[in-house]
Amino acid sequence: MLSFFERFTPIVQALFGTLFTWGMTALGAAGVFLSKEVNQKVLDGMLGFASGVMIAASYFSLLSPAVEMSAGLTVPQWFPAVIGFLVGGVFLWLVDKILPHLHPGEKKPEGVKSSWQRSVLLVVAITLHNIPEGLAVGVAFGAAAVGIEGASLAGAIALAIGIGIQNFPEGMAVSMPLRKEKISRGKAFFLGQLSGIVEPISAVIGAALVLSMRTLLPYALSFAAGAMIYVVAEELIPEAKRNASRHSDIPTIGVMLGFAVMMLLDLALG
Numbered sequence: 001m002l003s004f005f006e007r008f009t010p011i012v013q014a015l016f017g018t019l020f021t022w023g024m025t026a027l028g029a030a031g032v033f034l035s036k037e038v039n040q041k042v043l044d045g046m047l048g049f050a051s052g053v054m055i056a057a058s059y060f061s062l063l064s065p066a067v068e069m070s071a072g073l074t075v076p077q078w079f080p081a082v083i084g085f086l087v088g089g090v091f092l093w094l095v096d097k098i099l100p101h102l103h104p105g106e107k108k109p110e111g112v113k114s115s116w117q118r119s120v121l122l123v124v125a126i127t128l129h130n131i132p133e134g135l136a137v138g139v140a141f142g143a144a145a146v147g148i149e150g151a152s153l154a155g156a157i158a159l160a161i162g163i164g165i166q167n168f169p170e171g172m173a174v175s176m177p178l179r180k181e182k183i184s185r186g187k188a189f190f191l192g193q194l195s196g197i198v199e200p201i202s203a204v205i206g207a208a209l210v211l212s213m214r215t216l217l218p219y220a221l222s223f224a225a226g227a228m229i230y231v232v233a234e235e236l237i238p239e240a241k242r243n244a245s246r247h248s249d250i251p252t253i254g255v256m257l258g259f260a261v262m263m264l265l266d267l268a269l270g
Helices: 004-033 040-069 079-098 118-145 153-180 185-194 198-212 214-243 250-269
Strands: none
Touching: 004 118, 004 153, 004 185, 004 198, 040 079, 040 118, 040 153, 040 214, 040 250, 079 118, 079 214, 118 153, 118 185, 118 198, 118 214, 153 185, 153 250, 198 214, 214 250
């Protein structure tokens, strides 16, 4: 049985870890003060980089530990990872179909019809991406706290660093389109960084749930991985390739570099 201090510490760690990721979102959004728009090739490369980070984090920091933790359960070892992964993807797909939002560069909003302003719809789109990222960090810190094999504090920190790095282009991807909507720089920055505030909230929830329901941990890790991969496949990579010229290798190079950086962080620190 964990003491109150042992329960409280990982929640605080998850909070501080995602305050860093939120700060990186804000740093990216602050680019609106330097320029009205970013070079499209640079943005394509950064979106590809973010995709690579999320793919690597999904495996090394989430799915692989989930499989290790499933050893000895009453179900096959592969079951929690596969089921959690698919449920995470389906969950985000349902949210994507229901919640009104607008992706940068698009004219037609997705989800149910709404009278929300375009600026709000743009922020909601990126906020959807940040929910599984915050949840992943929170679950990772919670897993390290309960001492489960395959999870470590260093690994959770590596995951927070990786998520923070890939949040930089996401913050920029919000604030720059808002500026094009003739919104002031100050408001564009505010809305851009606001998209990341959901990460500390979902991280605290994730850590608290893991500490309360330890047997669900493999499912929770896999759920976060499935949601993150859905974001990569549905939004980030298509967005990078849509803006790039037909034969551009920049997004692909970004994916490879992002994967390598996250893999290095996880293996070196975790």
